[in-house]
Amino acid sequence: MEKNLINNLVKDKDQKYIENNFQFILFGGTGDLAHNKIIPAFYNLAAKNILPPNYNLIATGRRYENQAEYLQALYNSLKAKKETIDDKIWQSLSDKIEYFNLSFTNDDDFIKLKKFLEDKSAAEKPSNRIFYLATAPGFFASLAQKLEKFNLLDVGFSKNKSRLVIEKPFGHDLESAQELNKNLTEIFSEKNIFRIDHYLGKEMIQDIMVIRLTNPIFRAIWNKNQIDNIQIYLNESEGVKDRGKYYDDAGVIKDMFQNHMLQVLSLITMEEPSELTAAEISQKKVAVFKELADNDLSNIDEHIVRGQYDSNIINEQEIKSYRDEDEIPADSETATFLALKLFLNNQRWQGVPIYLKSGKRLKEKEATIAIEFKSNFHNAYQNQQIENNLLLIKIQPDEGVSLRFNTRKPASNNKIIPVNMEFCQSCQQFFNSPENYEVLITDMLNGDKTLFTSWEEVSYSWKFIDKIQQKTTEKSIKLHQYPALSNGPEAAQQLLAADGRKWWD
Ligand SMILES: NC(=O)c1ccc[n+]([C@@H]2O[C@H](COP(=O)([O-])OP(=O)(O)OC[C@H]3O[C@@H](n4cnc5c(N)ncnc54)[C@H](OP(=O)(O)O)[C@@H]3O)[C@@H](O)[C@H]2O)c1
Known part of the structure; x- marks a missing residue:
């Protein structure tokens, strides 16, 4: 019944x-x-x-x-x-x-x-x-x-x-991922292997393509001519909790960059898919990963900041340093924070700096994509300080979109001020965003692979990450200590300040 x-x-x-x-x-x-x-x-x-x-x-x-x-x-x-x-x-x-x-x-x-x-x-x-x-x-x-x-x-x-x-994780470097994939594909076809990256099930990650491709106001300007820089920050406020052993092997680069960070980056920067099939979208993402893997990282020491959280006292409570966490060696050199500046050398993005940042024990939990547009205003206003337009795609904890644009300060002598237009998806009454696993389970049961990572995506992303790891060791890139629940190492602020920019978090 x-x-x-x-x-x-x-x-x-x-x-x-x-x-x-x-x-x-x-x-x-x-x-x-x-x-x-x-x-x-x-x-x-x-x-x-x-x-x-x-x-x-x-x-x-x-x-x-x-x-x-x-x-x-x-x-x-x-x-x-x-x-x-x-x-x-x-x-x-x-x-x-x-x-x-x-x-x-x-x-x-x-x-x-x-x-x-x-x-x-x-x-x-x-x-x-x-x-x-x-x-x-x-x-x-x-x-x-x-x-x-x-x-x-x-x-x-x-x-x-x-x-x-x-x-996840699918391997711990390219070689181990290849070995795992070989073992799995001897038994299952690629079509039937669903590799989870739970970030792809998040509401606003699924919204990236819609925002980019269905709004002429964004679609027309999604390129180097109009975009000054792209930032993606995936900040966590928690420490390693009870996952110390796993985390000390992985560090932020394998825990966040190889998968979530690069997936978000590919959705933001890929060329437009001609249709909404999993295979077509994956091909466009793979092209980004290939370019990343081909990146010349010879000057990476100028473009990378590695950090590890130190202890801190907040509200009279001591927050442990990373090295004092359970199962972490007292002399661990694992980075819990990474900021990276990189470029994609293709027609759409040549010369546009892309800044990526993720870390544990940062002040606030916040995942956001910031697209900052170039200053391109009418001559008549050139004598005023005018802020760049800024599009924020907020992934968590708030889900939504914010657009900063310029307007005239009311009752002023034509003073120009920035204002924000906000769409908060997660604030809507009676709306509960589906949990990402709900979305992913529905799709895997229906055989839809769009929100799962293909082998090609995984392999090229590992190639890029392995290259960064290798260069980091070769060049003995410094590991900065930063106080727990802070903004991360000062050097990460400097990375953008040197370009006359700042992080938007
Ligand atoms: N936890 C998360 O939020 C999270 C997030 C993202 C990804 N992941 C990934 O998800 C996977 C599972 O993580 P988890 O946190 O759920 O791990 P977990 O809590 O340690 O659970 C491991 C599971 O494996 C079973 N198991 C372990 N050894 C076994 C054996 N020899 N024979 C039979 N069963 C065995 C355990 O069952 P019994 O102990 O009952 O035997 C338990 O059900 C990992 O790959 C992790 O990286 C987890």
Whole structure:
């Protein structure tokens, strides 16, 4: 009865739905990501009635004894995240969740899983199967190999219907990424590998192309003739929390630049795709990554600022230095902050400086893209100090767009002042931005790869990052200390001040 009711609801034509039944096998179903992102995303999808009537979510792990204990733990995590939980929605979701006790190193468990999925397939006839690896990256290749070895891809339907979803990080340099990709593509085709960069699921990241391409006022001037500089800052206020071991190997360059930062940069600077297909958009992004990888970084020492957070006292509370965090060596040289100035040597962007910045333990959590336009005003106003037009695309915590333009100060003698026109998407009443995992899960279930990173994107971005790492070592680039919860190293301000510019955060 309940199912029919749900199916008969009138569908919102602006909303994406998942039409086909599926089996979703979540390896690492007991971990942090599953508790805090994936299951809450499924809850939201169930609440929005986006899921099909028959699906299964099979979550593997070892730490819970049984189904009841697992469901209770999921419920507790949801409760900690949400103000209210609708019992009917939770019931409809928990009815679909199966806890499957499995160790990655026990082959018998995979044989049992195959039988389990087979039985479910016979009864429920899913049209595809998604294997989501929410586990440490060291398990990615071996898990994929076990899926093939124990025939989990072939049960009930043809092999190419199975999809593989991989969390970040995809490798730790170009060589390891190539090795991982080789292992995965021996089993899954590129079409069925979904590499997650959760930034791509964010509302305003999805909006970049719309803002650029559907507004003639921006589209016509999206080039070196009218744009003075581009800034992207992805600032975090948190420290490394309990991820010290992972972070000290990765640092800000692999944690933020190789993936999120370069993805945002590619969407801002790529050439216009001729159609909105995943393949076409990816090709345009790849062209940016190729140019980055070909960049001559011989003078990188003038264009880079590396930093690491030091302790600080804020409101009489001591904030630990990076080196005092758990699992961080006392002499760690890992950068928790990076600012970079670079150029793209193509027709559209030649000569336009692009400033990138990201760091942990900065004063405010804020991710924004700032496009500063050139001064190009009428001669008659040349004797006045006039600010450049500035477009801000705000990714988080606020989502929206702000445009700074010039106007006459009221009741003045033609004094010119800048004012801001604001569109705040996240402030709108009754609007709750979908969580990025909600968006990504919907798309992966529908087989849409637009918001996932292709192998070419990953490989060229690693090529660029490896080159920066190599040059940083060769040139012994200094690691500046900066006080926790500050604006970062002073040298990062200088990087722009030397060009007569400033950061917009
Ligand atoms: N957490 C986040 O917010 C976040 C954000 C972005 C990306 N990621 C990525 O997502 C992935 C998962 O991260 P996480 O934070 O969820 O990790 P986590 O909390 O450590 O969870 C790891 C999961 O793997 C399972 N596992 C580990 N070893 C196993 C083994 N030998 N056999 C069977 N199961 C095993 C654990 O199950 P049991 O302990 O129950 O056995 C647990 O479910 C990583 O690649 C991470 O980089 C995470």
